Structures are given as structure tokens and as C-alpha cells.
Amino acid sequence: MTLIPWRTKHPDDTPREQQLSPTGGFRSEMDRLFDSFFHDAFNWGDRPWGAVGGWGPPLDVEETDKEVAVRVEIPGMSADDLQLAISGNSLVISGEKKETTEKPKGGYVYQERRYGSFRREVALPSAVDADDVQAEYKDGVLHVRLKKSQEALPKRIPIRAT
């Protein structure tokens, strides 16, 4: 797996994936360990979002027989401020999260939300049809659906008995 590892939404909480299912949590935890090990060992300092402010929204990638779906939790954006691109076998999600309000008169009492530019690159598990991508932004979640290309779909090969 070459997907880029990323932090959990709230580092102080139990990671959500551990709560989905005991085995799934273990698997993704192992994936994360592998990813972070290899990423840190061989791509040290080469984090794609590092250069643009050091943050990126969390995302889910799921695969079915015919498609790959990516969900990104990125609240407080407008669809115009999000960009999607397919480059090689990667999906690139980038954008800029602008501050929703002007500088408050009395200043910030609390500031936990992140602002600024971000960029995330997701390695796709199979070839996709770049002309048939559906993307929707709703309630702060970006949902991208990519259809696998014909070549990537499993083909049944008949075996002739002789």
C-alpha cells in the first residue's frame, strides 16, 4: 500500500477506525505503522503537504468491484475552493480553506480549526476512467467516485477442456 499515512482527527481520542470493527481496526493500524515506517524511512522530508502549511484533511478510501470512492472531511469550504485532479495513478485533492469570519474585534478566545492551503495525494488501487469521475461536496464532506477502467475490471478467461 502506498497511500499516504495521516493523523487521526483528534490525536487525543481513540482513533475512529479502531471502533469500526476489531479486525479492521487492527488491519488499518498495521497499515498505518507500515506506511509511516516506509514513508519516514525513504521519503523523509518529502511530505506533499509539508510545503503548504503542514496540514491536510482526513480521508477514507474504499474499493468495490467497479469503483473507488474517496471521502474527505473538509468542513467550511465552498465547492469552488476545492480542486481535484488525476495525475498518473493518483488522485490529487487540493484547496484553500479560508477563514470564515473577518478578524474578530475582541480576538480569538479559542482557535482549534485549521485554515490555509492543503494538498493530499491518494494512490489509486487500480486504473480509473478519468472522464467518468463524480464529485459532490455536501455538509462538509467531499465524496469522489471514480469508475475503474475497463482494463482494470476482472476478466473471466474461459478454459477449454481438451
Add this chain to the structure above:
Amino acid sequence: MATDINVNQTEENRAERARTGQYYRPHVDILEEGDELVLVADMPGVKSDAIEIDFQDGVLTIEGSVEPRYDDKVNFLLCEYGIGDFYRTFRVSEQIDSNRIHAEYGNGVLTVHLPKVEEAKPRKIMVNAAG
């Protein structure tokens, strides 16, 4: 001046024990805008009619439920966030006019306006001379 609004950890822990199921703490900004405090919370994946805001005895509670998005059969290649409701409480030390609290939600962001109580006007108390 001391922070007007702060997250009371004890309060949260208590709430945590009283609740069942999974929930997540939304990230918030709190701004001071002259005559009101504005709380901005990231609650992605919540529908506007699934949000509850409660203000009682100086404690503000925000809550949003998230509908499950996945089947059990889904093959995840990467899962950095999952499903769970949002819940967080704040103890507000500032005097808030609870009747004028209002909120809006859009693009996964909840904004709650907490208007401060108008400064109590100094009152002169007349003393009547007896006799």
C-alpha cells in the same frame, strides 16, 4: 481578563460517562465580537436538522448526530476518519442572554451566536427618611 469561555474538562468527562455509544469532540474556534461570543464548530457529515444546542446554568452543549455512511462489507484501503456523533460542552463564565442565542449551519460548520447580557445599569437606591 480571564478567558470568558472555557472547556470544562470535568464537565466533559462526566458527560462522557453518562452517554453511550461513540462520539467525537468537534474542533472549535471561539471569537469575541463586541457584544457577543461566537462559537464556530467543525461538524462535517451532520445534517442541519440533526443538531441540538442547549444552554443551561452557564453550560453550552452542542450535539450533532451523523448517519452511518458505510456497509459492513466495504473494503477500506484507507480509513482516517469514521462514524460517530459529535458532542461537546462548554462552561461559559460570561453572562449570556439565553433567549437571544441563535445558530446557523452550512458546509459542515456550525456557528453559534451567544449575545452577552447588557451591562446592568448602576442603580441608585433611594433611602427614605423615616419619621
